Amino acid sequence: MRGAPAEAAGALGDPGLSVSAPPETRSPGVLSTRPPELSPADARRVARDLLGRDADVEPLESERDQNFRVRAGGAGDLVLKISNPAEDPAVVDFQTRALRHVEACAPRLPVPRVVADVRGGAEAPIRGPDGRSHLARLVTFVPGVPFGSAPRRPALLRELGAILAELGRALRGFFHPAADHELLWDLKRADRARKLLVHVPDAERRALADGVLARFEIRARPRLPGLRAQVIHNDVSRWNALVDAGGTRISGIVDFGDMVHAPLVDDVAVTASEVMLGAAEPLPAAAALLAGYEEVEPLRPEERELLYDLVAARLAVGVAISAWRADARPENREYICSDDPMLWSLLERLVDGERAAREALREPGAAAPVAGAADADALLVRRRRLLGPALSHFYRRPLHLVRGRGTRLIDASGRSYLDAYNNVPHVGHCHPEVVAAIARQAALLNTNTRYLHASVLDYAERLVATLPEPLRVCIFVCSGSEANDLAWRLARAHSGGGGALVVEGAYHGTTDAIAALSPGELPAGASPPPHVRALPAPDDYRGRYRRGEPRLGERYAEHAGEALASLRAAGLAPAACFVDPLLSSSGILDPLPGWLAGVFAAVRAAGGVCVADEVQGGFGRRGDGMWSFQAHGVVPDVVTLGKPIGNGHPLAAVVTSPAIAGALGEGREFFSTFGGNPVSCAAGLAVLDVLEREGLVENARRVGARLRQGLESLAERHAWVGDVRGAGLFLGVDLVRDRQSREPAGREAREVMERMREEGVLVGTDGPHANVLKIRPPLCFSEADAALLVEALDRCLARA
Numbered sequence: 001m002r003g004a005p006a007e008a009a010g011a012l013g014d015p016g017l018s019v020s021a022p023p024e025t026r027s028p029g030v031l032s033t034r035p036p037e038l039s040p041a042d043a044r045r046v047a048r049d050l051l052g053r054d055a056d057v058e059p060l061e062s063e064r065d066q067n068f069r070v071r072a073g074g075a076g077d078l079v080l081k082i083s084n085p086a087e088d089p090a091v092v093d094f095q096t097r098a099l100r101h102v103e104a105c106a107p108r109l110p111v112p113r114v115v116a117d118v119r120g121g122a123e124a125p126i127r128g129p130d131g132r133s134h135l136a137r138l139v140t141f142v143p144g145v146p147f148g149s150a151p152r153r154p155a156l157l158r159e160l161g162a163i164l165a166e167l168g169r170a171l172r173g174f175f176h177p178a179a180d181h182e183l184l185w186d187l188k189r190a191d192r193a194r195k196l197l198v199h200v201p202d203a204e205r206r207a208l209a210d211g212v213l214a215r216f217e218i219r220a221r222p223r224l225p226g227l228r229a230q231v232i233h234n235d236v237s238r239w240n241a242l243v244d245a246g247g248t249r250i251s252g253i254v255d256f257g258d259m260v261h262a263p264l265v266d267d268v269a270v271t272a273s274e275v276m277l278g279a280a281e282p283l284p285a286a287a288a289l290l291a292g293y294e295e296v297e298p299l300r301p302e303e304r305e306l307l308y309d310l311v312a313a314r315l316a317v318g319v320a321i322s323a324w325r326a327d328a329r330p331e332n333r334e335y336i337c338s339d340d341p342m343l344w345s346l347l348e349r350l351v352d353g354e355r356a357a358r359e360a361l362r363e364p365g366a367a368a369p370v371a372g373a374a375d376a377d378a379l380l381v382r383r384r385r386l387l388g389p390a391l392s393h394f395y396r397r398p399l400h401l402v403r404g405r406g407t408r409l410i411d412a413s414g415r416s417y418l419d420a421y422n423n424v425p426h427v428g429h430c431h432p433e434v435v436a437a438i439a440r441q442a443a444l445l446n447t448n449t450r451y452l453h454a455s456v457l458d459y460a461e462r463l464v465a466t467l468p469e470p471l472r473v474c475i476f477v478c479s480g481s482e483a484n485d486l487a488w489r490l491a492r493a494h495s496g497g498g499g500a501l502v503v504e505g506a507y508h509g510t511t512d513a514i515a516a517l518s519p520g521e522l523p524a525g526a527s528p529p530p531h532v533r534a535l536p537a538p539d540d541y542r543g544r545y546r547r548g549e550p551r552l553g554e555r556y557a558e559h560a561g562e563a564l565a566s567l568r569a570a571g572l573a574p575a576a577c578f579v580d581p582l583l584s585s586s587g588i589l590d591p592l593p594g595w596l597a598g599v600f601a602a603v604r605a606a607g608g609v610c611v612a613d614e615v616q617g618g619f620g621r622r623g624d625g626m627w628s629f630q631a632h633g634v635v636p637d638v639v640t641l642g643k644p645i646g647n648g649h650p651l652a653a654v655v656t657s658p659a660i661a662g663a664l665g666e667g668r669e670f671f672s673t674f675g676g677n678p679v680s681c682a683a684g685l686a687v688l689d690v691l692e693r694e695g696l697v698e699n700a701r702r703v704g705a706r707l708r709q710g711l712e713s714l715a716e717r718h719a720w721v722g723d724v725r726g727a728g729l730f731l732g733v734d735l736v737r738d739r740q741s742r743e744p745a746g747r748e749a750r751e752v753m754e755r756m757r758e759e760g761v762l763v764g765t766d767g768p769h770a771n772v773l774k775i776r777p778p779l780c781f782s783e784a785d786a787a788l789l790v791e792a793l794d795r796c797l798a799r800a
């Protein structure tokens, strides 16, 4: 907080302190004891004594000590620090030793260096003109102007964050018996500052700050002892962080007088509140600081969780101390309270917008403008040149995403989106446990499956334990396409056949062989290759047999018989039938009883292998079990896994019976360089752990049911909604131009998807007419997320 030159020259009048007892109890408080009163001539004498030669001195600002800039020739200027007479010498020693520690651990950090006097000492006792005793010491002068006077550019804020984190790191191994000294600015002791709120004249504001500190007391303070703690600077403020003359770089951090042993995150809260003060957009300023901090020192979730409370408490402590000091020194009120309007305004703003502020401070990257983010147009041009023409992008104005967390994605401008589309970050974007598991293993070892390693076996055991017999063998690859490609090779080898049955609209992957089995990829009107037959999608809303008719599943399944006969007529035996039981590319269809069982039975009877492609539907998305085939009451011969399996890490698997796994033939090797490597397996294991511990399959069921209800309620208000389908957190909203004719509203669905993006919610479209809104969020989607989605969709449909 602000230094006080007027006080440095005068005294914080002790008589005024009778207004309330000084809250520092161990010694007469340094905040309530007159600072030293050396004249420049006195200071010059002290400097000569310490340096052994003459020097010019010039008074500097200080709150409770007295500081002089010393020009003694030689390498650079120095600062002569005269301590407050109430300062415990042990606390001065604490500061000296801390600075020496930082110098030894992080010599490049721009902080003052302790300068020994001619006798080799760091602190010399002196007597002031009024007879009071002080400690005098010399440190190097750090050039720069206060950060508070420079424009708050994101790059500067990030740099400040990074330096703060580096300072924290440098202090990590330091301790001193005086480190736990009593300090009014120590947030662990915010209850003491709270008592000073009696000095706030405005009752409404007093109640506001008191409420903040009361909530802090209940909600945050009990959790502080559980946080990582160390000696921290505790006052990297707008005055103590310095910038160079151009205002482009941080040139130094000064004033180590408020150091204390405290939760590390307090340091972040202090500086976050400082950079927000007076900022037009406080939260992005704090977010930029946090981004820089986390580039050096990632915060832990429990620290993030408390940031809002700590920031608000720091501001409330600030107004309390300022009101107390103003009462103690009424003649200096104007100066002491000069920051008050900013402090109150920010405090009020944060309390009024608590929800948004809490979220922005909790989520890394929320509200953070990203420094130097290339603009989207330039990225598009480069992309076209470098990545070729065969790559499309979502949205007319493509989205440039830079961060993710849970169900949120952040774009380059700092805007946050609710992700209701991406199924790969299954347990939430950048889930810290998955990230940590990957990082841990990547730092230890990454090899391939030709060496022995336990994690691939642990992982295979965990996976097969979720699947029915005889699915007991896992073969690891890196993508869903590769898994299906291998499944197809195994099926051909095992069956001896060469034909395939697939479902209209289906997508199974990119390899040549699998693109041939993906009718959804065919140009409109084109037929599949000669060895492939596409079964009608079991669509009971728009298909050939519809809801209300008898034996729907069986009737759709009977087409398998026709398809097999057609293959036979072409001289082909079936090798495999590939089904994505979620029908995720065929318009998101509910399973019709008997359909998949009927298809599988027909294929098996003809000697083919039944493959369930769980690349989209696996790992509990439906909320009624781990695998989507379970909803159809079948057991496949081969299951292929991908997408969510590693929460974004490229991992995929084929799980099958020992008999089929051996079909490639004795002595034939199947080896994938990256498939099943220790890092991938660490990711896969972490996903299973998080799914289990966070109860995400059950969450998919519960939240999915609420979401579905919400979407169905929209059908009552918007004639656009023809049908709501799906299960768990995989839902489709079939948009129609006319409920009677069920004419698909493809163009309008696309428009709704665009508008939802403007609303800050990401959804997709699907189905042969691209008229089905595809809602497929990470499984950590909450009921609040679901409500937000439904509200946004309500507005978009109203405008459609």
Ligand code: PMP
Pocket (backbone or CB within 6 Å): 478, 479, 480, 481, 482, 484, 507, 508, 509, 510, 580, 584, 613, 614, 615, 616, 642, 643
């Ligand atoms: N199967 C299904 C059902 C899919 O949805 C996809 C990907 N969209 C794949 C296979 C192919 O997976 P990948 O892109 O990882 O190769």
